[in-house]
Amino acid sequence: MNRNSMLAQLDENKTWDVLIIGGGATGLGAAVDAASRGLSTILIEVEDFAKGTSSRSTKLVHGGVRYLEQGNLKLVREALKERGWLLKNAPSVTHTLGFILPSFSFFQKLYYGTGLKLYDFLSAKLSLGKPKFISNKTIEKISPAIDQRNLKGGIVYYDGQFDDARLAINLARTAAKHGAVLLNYCEATALLKKKIKSADKQEKVCGVVAYDYMNNKTFEIKSKTIINATGVFVDDILQMDNEDAADIVTPSQGIHLVVDKKFFPGNYALMIPKTDDKRVLFAVPWHNKVVLGTTDTEVEYITDEPIPLEEEIRFVLEHANRYLKTNITQSDVCSMFAGLRPLVKTKGVTNTSMISRDHIIIVSTSNLITITGGKWTTYRRMAEEAVNNAIFVAKFEYIHPVTKNLPIQQSEFDSINYDDTIENIYSVENIKKFVEQEMAVSIEDILARRTRMLFLDVRKALLAATVVAEAMATVLQKDNNWIQIELDNFTQLAKNYLP
Ligand SMILES: Cc1cc2nc3c(=O)[nH]c(=O)nc-3n(C[C@H](O)[C@H](O)[C@H](O)COP(=O)(O)OP(=O)(O)OC[C@H]3O[C@@H](n4cnc5c(N)ncnc54)[C@H](O)[C@@H]3O)c2cc1C
Numbered sequence: 001m002n003r004n005s006m007l008a009q010l011d012e013n014k015t016w017d018v019l020i021i022g023g024g025a026t027g028l029g030a031a032v033d034a035a036s037r038g039l040s041t042i043l044i045e046v047e048d049f050a051k052g053t054s055s056r057s058t059k060l061v062h063g064g065v066r067y068l069e070q071g072n073l074k075l076v077r078e079a080l081k082e083r084g085w086l087l088k089n090a091p092s093v094t095h096t097l098g099f100i101l102p103s104f105s106f107f108q109k110l111y112y113g114t115g116l117k118l119y120d121f122l123s124a125k126l127s128l129g130k131p132k133f134i135s136n137k138t139i140e141k142i143s144p145a146i147d148q149r150n151l152k153g154g155i156v157y158y159d160g161q162f163d164d165a166r167l168a169i170n171l172a173r174t175a176a177k178h179g180a181v182l183l184n185y186c187e188a189t190a191l192l193k194k195k196i197k198s199a200d201k202q203e204k205v206c207g208v209v210a211y212d213y214m215n216n217k218t219f220e221i222k223s224k225t226i227i228n229a230t231g232v233f234v235d236d237i238l239q240m241d242n243e244d245a246a247d248i249v250t251p252s253q254g255i256h257l258v259v260d261k262k263f264f265p266g267n268y269a270l271m272i273p274k275t276d277d278k279r280v281l282f283a284v285p286w287h288n289k290v291v292l293g294t295t296d297t298e299v300e301y302i303t304d305e306p307i308p309l310e311e312e313i314r315f316v317l318e319h320a321n322r323y324l325k326t327n328i329t330q331s332d333v334c335s336m337f338a339g340l341r342p343l344v345k346t347k348g349v350t351n352t353s354m355i356s357r358d359h360i361i362i363v364s365t366s367n368l369i370t371i372t373g374g375k376w377t378t379y380r381r382m383a384e385e386a387v388n389n390a391i392f393v394a395k396f397e398y399i400h401p402v403t404k405n406l407p408i409q410q411s412e413f414d415s416i417n418y419d420d421t422i423e424n425i426y427s428v429e430n431i432k433k434f435v436e437q438e439m440a441v442s443i444e445d446i447l448a449r450r451t452r453m454l455f456l457d458v459r460k461a462l463l464a465a466t467v468v469a470e471a472m473a474t475v476l477q478k479d480n481n482w483i484q485i486e487l488d489n490f491t492q493l494a495k496n497y498l499p
Helices: 003-008 025-036 065-069 073-089 106-122 136-142 164-177 231-241 310-323 379-394 428-438 443-450 458-476 480-497
Strands: 015-021 041-044 094-102 132-134 154-162 181-183 186-194 204-212 217-228 249-260 269-272 281-286 289-293 333-344 359-363 369-373
Touching (some): 003 181, 015 025, 015 379, 025 164, 025 369, 041 186, 065 073, 065 106, 073 094, 073 106, 073 154, 073 379, 094 136, 106 154, 164 181, 164 428, 186 217, 186 231, 231 333, 269 310, 281 310, 310 333, 333 369, 333 458, 333 480, 369 379, 428 443, 443 480
Parallel strands (some): 015 041, 015 217, 041 181, 217 369
Antiparallel strands (some): 186 204, 249 289, 249 333, 269 281, 281 289
């Protein structure tokens, strides 16, 4: 997957079958689905692939135990199916993980135990293992950091875990393998429209005006269908189409704190079943660190680089500390990150944690197909529905989707040991592969998404920045001025990842 060879495939005279705006989970999934059905497919992403919400998740491939409590059985069952398929199709970036749910009374144990049995039952043949009751003694053995005071044992259940940004890059590579063209740092700045038939009352979308930030070039891309998969930004595209279109997204921020494994050793995750705002909170082992989160805060301002709020940091630490023997403080945080959920506006619901995590598809009168909401776990299903709609509006002959059993590309970088030396992880040879095979163009792309160092350990990422910048400059034949600008930009950005 090489940016120059992608650019070489652009042809202003060509009309694509499917054009996707947005290179997060949903858009990349749609590119894989459309290309693997044999449709000519192009995707443009204004930043880097997965720069937005799709690199900032809790890293769980799950049905959502919480949604079961809200009575949304259909959503849970669908997501559990997707969980099963994703674990099979992308084994290099996903795995099964055991979760401990601590109990403080017999009633609690029975209540959550019954719920988790139902959760497993709904996964049917794709079960990852039956939940079981465990004693305090077992908890001490498998997860010694959990505070045993007042504890009456607990339950172990199983869900999936993944590396979100690595999966995104692998999806991009899978789409490319099936013939899709994908461009990062390329923005859809306007929609092109025309009347398809003279009898049409309304103009239909037929392409976009795109801006390539790497070459400072504007060009047109023509396409028979357009999928708007821009996450929390879908309203911008909807309003490009129709300036009177109402907003459909309520953005809700969630943050994570990453701490050293010593605060929560072992191979199990912790699930805190009820926070003060009636949600769940996790402590999840990830790349030999522990991710704590998340929050659910309605925000006004939509950005691709949201910053955790002071009260969110306090909230996460306070809740984790209630369950752990050793108190974690702000100074123990190795990294923190925030993401914005594209929640679908729901009439009469004032609390974002109560808004359904289901997705929505809208086909505008211009034939613009907009898809948002949902979860990373359900990206494949969402993509399939979006492409089905594209086939319908363009009256293409129906081709069956194949992604349920389609292997997703794997990479040697899916299993990086982040405790290895900076020189080994960021050797010139590796940097060359990130640039030439995974379309990294900035040091942030390499430190935040091709590898996850920024999300795991900001201080180590800052130490690695110079090594990465110098190696990239060699590969891309850039001068010292470029190195300095890259280092300044990254240092500035990294400040947002520490409390
Ligand atoms: C805190 C948090 C925790 C989560 N945890 C989980 C979890 O554990 N498991 C799970 O399954 N789900 C989880 N989710 C949900 C999941 O992360 C999201 O549902 C998913 O990432 C959304 O993907 P998307 O592609 O729709 O949006 P995005 O990832 O935001 O992608 C949209 C892309 O469109 C691009 N774009 C915008 N405008 C333009 C334009 N004009 N031209 C070109 N490109 C444009 C943006 O730059 C962006 O990259 C979590 C979400 C949050 C916020």
